[in-house]
Amino acid sequence: MRHVSRAVSGWGNYPVAQCDVYRPETRADLAEIVARAPQSSLIARGLGRSYGDAALNAGHAVIQSDRLDRLLSFDPEGGVLACEAAVSLAEILDVFLPRGFFFPVTPGTKFITVGGAIAADVHGKNHHRSGSMAASLLDFQLLTARGDVLTCSREENADLFWATLGGMGLTGVILEARLQLRPVDTAAMVVDQEKARDLDAVLERCAESDDDYDYSVSWIDCLARGRSLGRSILLRANHAALEDLPASARAEPYAPQRRLQLSVPFTLPSFTLNPVSVRAFNTGIYHVHRSGRTVRDCDGYFYPLDRVHHWNRIYGRRGMLQYQCALPHESARQGLVEVLEELSSTRRASFLAVLKSFGAASEGVLSFPRPGFTLALDLPYTGPDALAALARLDRIVARHGGNVYLAKDACLDPQLFRDMYPGLERFREIKDKVDPEHRFSSSQARRLGLAEAP
Amino acid sequence: MSETALVVGASSGIGRAIAAALAASGTDLVLAGRNQEELARTAADLALRHGVKTSVRPFEALDFDSHPVLIGSCERLDGVMLCHGQQFEQEEAQADPQLARRMIDVNFTSAVSVLEAAARRLEAQGSGWISALSSVAGDRGRPSNYLYGASKGGLSTYLQGLDARLAGAGVRVLTVKPGFVDTGLTYGRPGLFLVASPEKVAADVVRALRRGRSVVYSPWFWWGILAILRAIPTRIFRRLSL
Ligand SMILES: Cc1cc2nc3c(=O)[nH]c(=O)nc-3n(C[C@H](O)[C@H](O)[C@H](O)COP(=O)(O)OP(=O)(O)OC[C@H]3O[C@@H](n4cnc5c(N)ncnc54)[C@H](O)[C@@H]3O)c2cc1C
Numbered sequence: 062m063r064h065v066s067r068a069v070s071g072w073g074n075y076p077v078a079q080c081d082v083y084r085p086e087t088r089a090d091l092a093e094i095v096a097r098a099p100q101s102s103l104i105a106r107g108l109g110r111s112y113g114d115a116a117l118n119a120g121h122a123v124i125q126s127d128r129l130d131r132l133l134s135f136d137p138e139g140g141v142l143a144c145e146a147a148v149s150l151a152e153i154l155d156v157f158l159p160r161g162f163f164f165p166v167t168p169g170t171k172f173i174t175v176g177g178a179i180a181a182d183v184h185g186k187n188h189h190r191s192g193s194m195a196a197s198l199l200d201f202q203l204l205t206a207r208g209d210v211l212t213c214s215r216e217e218n219a220d221l222f223w224a225t226l227g228g229m230g231l232t233g234v235i236l237e238a239r240l241q242l243r244p245v246d247t248a249a250m251v252v253d254q255e256k257a258r259d260l261d262a263v264l265e266r267c268a269e270s271d272d273d274y275d276y277s278v279s280w281i282d283c284l285a286r287g288r289s290l291g292r293s294i295l296l297r298a299n300h301a302a303l304e305d306l307p308a309s310a311r312a313e314p315y316a317p318q319r320r321l322q323l324s325v326p327f328t329l330p331s332f333t334l335n336p337v338s339v340r341a342f343n344t345g346i347y348h349v350h351r352s353g354r355t356v357r358d359c360d361g362y363f364y365p366l367d368r369v370h371h372w373n374r375i376y377g378r379r380g381m382l383q384y385q386c387a388l389p390h391e392s393a394r395q396g397l398v399e400v401l402e403e404l405s406s407t408r409r410a411s412f413l414a415v416l417k418s419f420g421a422a423s424e425g426v427l428s429f430p431r432p433g434f435t436l437a438l439d440l441p442y443t444g445p446d447a448l449a450a451l452a453r454l455d456r457i458v459a460r461h462g463g464n465v466y467l468a469k470d471a472c473l474d475p476q477l478f479r480d481m482y483p484g485l486e487r488f489r490e491i492k493d494k495v496d497p498e499h500r501f502s503s504s505q506a507r508r509l510g511l512a513e514a515p
Numbered sequence: 516m517s518e519t520a521l522v523v524g525a526s527s528g529i530g531r532a533i534a535a536a537l538a539a540s541g542t543d544l545v546l547a548g549r550n551q552e553e554l555a556r557t558a559a560d561l562a563l564r565h566g567v568k569t570s571v572r573p574f575e576a577l578d579f580d581s582h583p584v585l586i587g588s589c590e591r592l593d594g595v596m597l598c599h600g601q602q603f604e605q606e607e608a609q610a611d612p613q614l615a616r617r618m619i620d621v622n623f624t625s626a627v628s629v630l631e632a633a634a635r636r637l638e639a640q641g642s643g644w645i646s647a648l649s650s651v652a653g654d655r656g657r658p659s660n661y662l663y664g665a666s667k668g669g670l671s672t673y674l675q676g677l678d679a680r681l682a683g684a685g686v687r688v689l690t691v692k693p694g695f696v697d698t699g700l701t702y703g704r705p706g707l708f709l710v711a712s713p714e715k716v717a718a719d720v721v722r723a724l725r726r727g728r729s730v731v732y733s734p735w736f737w738w739g740i741l742a743i744l745r746a747i748p749t750r751i752f753r754r755l756s757l
Pocket residue numbers: 072104105106107108109110111112115116126146147167168169170172173174175176177178180181182183184185186228229230231233234235236366468469
């Protein structure tokens with residue numbers, strides 16, 4: 062099997078690593094790469110929408126699995142879909158939304174693969190009610206370092222099932238999976254928009270009424286200070302019922318609601334980012350937003366960023382860092398105040414910062430979401446000072462019993478990682494059993510001590 | 516009643532993309548190739564996405580006796596798309612006559628074997644189409660890949676004749692000449708340029724079939740590149756290390 066040696070990066074374009082990239086055309090190719098590639102370690106890669114170094118393997122091999130992307134079966138009664146791991150959410154929505162089914166977990170982009178969704182145990186705006194990817198995953202097939210293909214579910218190879226969910230590709234390559242899709246009546250969303258003047262107000266509104274909504278997310282102005290610290294706009298939604306659509310749209314409830322997109326409250330700017338423009342943008346959004354209810358296309362609600370293809374490039378060649386942390390309910394308020402104060406005091410501009418509540422955790426050994434609140438934001442990569450700033454945030458988060466999301470991480474310290482992820486020991490045990498030589502490893506895994514350098 | 520096309524070598528990168536483009540246009544498919552499990556996954560995928568009927572058949576290029584059986588096994592047949600092929604490095608094939616022969620048998624002899632059987636059936640039926648993936652490499656022999664090129668040049672000439680033979684019978688023949696295409700055949704090879712996606716080639720093929728063309732270069736600009744290459748006088752051509 063031939064490979065291509067090239068520079069690879071995640072969605073943040075930082076860091077960049079030279080990797081040997083394989084691209085299997087068939088499952089037999091993939092098995093041969095795992096068994097015989099001369100590089101000492103390998104990591105699977107989907108659509109590269111993780112931000113940092115999770116899908117990188119500096120000096121080693123990356124398996125670009127995008128050709129193994131077939132839909133295998135669908136049961137229209139039960140809504141169970143079987144597909145290969147490189148099928149993307151976008152494709153699933155294209156094929157199944159017109160048939161009345163929605164993907165049950167919806168991250169902020171639909172350009173991610175089923176394999177990546179499992180490996181990061183991704184969450185969506187509905188986590189407070191519906192949980193993470195784990196909740197709709199029935200089972201999957203895993204190709205292990207020894208070349209075995211194991212079916213993993215809650216009953217069969219359960220340890221491996223829970224270690225692979227959130228396991229960042231380190232247990233093997235997911236070949237195919239069975240997922241439970243969610244029936245919907247229309248392709249539209251009923252969105253309630255509401256302003257909250259400060260952090261207390263937004264936390265209070267979430268606690269009071271998130272349960273009335275399937276989906277809840279708040280855009281938070283990271284640069285507001287003092288009394289306005291944490292001022293936000295809540296965007297909460299439910300799938301629209303047929304009656305919610307204008308009469309003219311009811312005949313084709315699953316058609317994209319193009320006309321409704323007129324009501325999208327903001328479009329993203331394409332100007333270069335600097336603290337002044339970001340501040341203007343954040344303030345602008347806050348003041349322009351009106352409270353009220355709109356019926357919108359689901360793409361507009363779930364994936365506003367996907368409309369601007371390669372929006373990550375607006376951060377320029379140096380790239381960006383994405384930061385996402387979760388804080389338990391008890392310490393969420395205090396932790397968020399400290400994080401936001403740290404950010405606004407160092408004037409680190411965040412283009413988009415998002416706050417949402419998390420519901421119950423899954424049993425994923427290294428899964429990120431835990432009950433409480435999560436904050437996600439991005440910062441331009443300005444050099445080591447940016448990493449130092451994130452390290453300060455990491456310490457705040459760890460001190461408050463929180464954790465950071467591996468799918469977005471590029472620089473977490475291994476000691477803090479151990480504090481944040483108590484499942485680490487168990488994960489290492491399971492990995493050592495299925496992959497004793499650490500055939501599967503990544504730049505991130507070596508940095509965090511999840512795998513040895515072979 | 517929708518059309519049925521047989522895609523031979525449907526596990527190839529370009530073959531899979533053409534199968535998908537045909538399915539998207541509503542054509543039922545019979546997918547033939549060596550790896551039945553792979554084909555079954557592709558067949559399930561295309562049926563689910565596009566709502567067409569799909570089935571799979573075994574196909575081994577060098578098992579010549581099986582070719583008429585394959586053609587006969589299709590209940591309905593409106594088109595045959597031949598997509599299998601093999602490319603060994605020129606030096607290896609030059610050093611090992613077995614390899615050279617194998618490449619010619621896979622790319623040329625087996626194609627003739629399959630398509631003659633297909634031609635008989637479609638000619639009798641009085642309708643349908645035949646197409647095969649030849650290559651720009653067949654347009655002029657170059658020292659760096661004339662063994663592969665010759666197998667494709669032979670195929671192009673064969674298809675040219677077949678086209679003339681079947682025109683009166685209402686059967687169209689399309690010769691496809693791709694440039695570099697991003698598949699397992701080329702991935703990781705040095706010296707590639709202007710590489711097209713398999714989907715681009717597939718779209719060109721389906722459009723050319725619809726328009727009843729007899730030859731299509733894909734992407735189109737390879738037509739110009741090859742026109743120039745063919746026009747270079749032999750004396751000069753010899754001195755270019757192509
Ligand atoms: C704009 C944007 C918004 C986002 N919003 C959210 C959000 O709201 N919630 C959320 O949870 N995440 C979010 N993410 C992160 C994203 O969902 C995850 O990083 C996801 O894992 C990306 O999937 P991918 O297919 O691109 O995988 P990659 O980035 O290619 O890989 C991610 C990890 O999955 C592993 N992997 C991929 N395929 C396989 C396989 N077949 N077998 C084994 N391991 C595999 C890789 O080894 C790697 O560790 C967002 C990302 C972006 C760019």
